[in-house]
Amino acid sequence: MRVVAVVVLLAGCMSHEPIEVSADDPLPAGLRTGDVVHRGELAVEVPEVGETVTITVDGDDGTSFALSISQSPGGEVSVVDAAPDDEPLVIAAAAAGPCEDGAFHVAGHVWTTEYQWRFQAGSTPTANSKDNVETGLQRAANAIETSRNDCGLADQVSATARYLGRTASAPNIKGTSTKVTCGARDNANVVGFGNLPPSYLGVACSWADGAGHALEGDVRLSAKHRWFPLEVPTGCSGARYGIQAVATHELGHVFGLAHVSESAHPNLTMSTAAANCTNAPLTLGLGDVRGLRQLY
Numbered sequence: 599m600r601v602v603a604v605v606v607l608l609a610g611c612m613s614h615e616p617i618e619v620s621a622d623d624p625l626p627a628g629l630r631t632g633d634v635v636h637r638g639e640l641a642v643e644v645p646e647v648g649e650t651v652t653i654t655v656d657g658d659d660g661t662s663f664a665l666s667i668s669q670s671p672g673g674e675v676s677v678v679d680a681a682p683d684d685e686p687l688v689i690a691a692a693a694a695g696p697c698e699d700g701a702f703h704v705a706g707h708v709w710t711t712e713y714q715w716r717f718q719a720g721s722t723p724t725a726n727s728k729d730n731v732e733t734g735l736q737r738a739a740n741a742i743e744t745s746r747n748d749c750g751l752a753d754q755v756s757a758t759a760r761y762l763g764r765t766a767s768a769p770n771i772k773g774t775s776t777k778v779t780c781g782a783r784d785n786a787n788v789v790g791f792g793n794l795p796p797s798y799l800g801v802a803c804s805w806a807d808g809a810g811h812a813l814e815g816d817v818r819l820s821a822k823h824r825w826f827p828l829e830v831p832t833g834c835s836g837a838r839y840g841i842q843a844v845a846t847h848e849l850g851h852v853f854g855l856a857h858v859s860e861s862a863h864p865n866l867t868m869s870t871a872a873a874n875c876t877n878a879p880l881t882l883g884l885g886d887v888r889g890l891r892q893l894y
């Protein structure tokens with residue numbers, strides 16, 4: 599009898615083919631780690647028990663979307679509602695300059711350890727230099743951990759990031775031309791390039807435990823967009839974007855910052871639109887710094 603029981607147990611474990619459900623319908627009971635919850639072009643694999651995963655995407659047309667899914671310690675899977683937009687954190691008039699606009703949103707996770715990350719250099723678009731992209735990404739991470747700004751604000755942010763070098767591993771982000779999915783995490787924080795739905799510049803996937811402590815943060819940038827790896831040069835025109843600027847925004851997500859609206863807060867790094875030919879997100883605005891100070 600004991601043998602039979604083991605066989606039944608194994609069969610039960612192995613018979614669960616991953617299923618996909620919509621976040622906009624009531625989630626069915628019995629969802630498990632590895633099942634997929636989607637909303638439009640965004641999706642996440644259900645994280646491990648006791649963990650939350652959040653996907654945030656940024657379009658080149660100013661659109662942005664996020665989806666956050668938790669699995670409770672008891673195995674219940676649920677959609678985590680985002681904080682409402684533009685709460686009383688706004689302390690300046692709309693369209694204030696970056697040093698006058700104090701708005702920010704936090705996503706719900708914070709790093710309590712050093713963020714140690716690697717770059718999937720082999721994914722670099724052929725038009726770009728791996729070395730320059732590597733430098734641009736390091737400068738982006740540096741902008742967050744030092745709260746780099748042109749507002750005279752001191753660095754009171756205790757967050758730290760450390761670049762561990764290149765890796766052949768990809769971020770745990772699966773992308774096609776119609777969908778992007780946060781997959782299963784692997785304890786490695788990776789930034790790389792890859793396929794994404796056509797308008798998406800970048801995607802950040804963040805995993806956290808039940809206390810909101812970050813466990814992993816991966817970023818995938820579009821392999822199809824035309825990029826400048828470092829600062830966007832004077833005279834830039836057309837649909838070209840700065841890796842350093844967009845990566846600063848995406849790493850803001852990794853460090854726990856959510857979006858503020860582009861219409862009300864266009865000059866902040868964490869506003870939704872990453873306009874072409876702009877270096878604006880390279881340095882943080884007042885709201886971006888206030889958000890990091892609250893978290894760290």
Ligand SMILES: [Zn+2]
Pocket residue numbers: 654655656662847848851857870
């Ligand atoms: Zn974003």
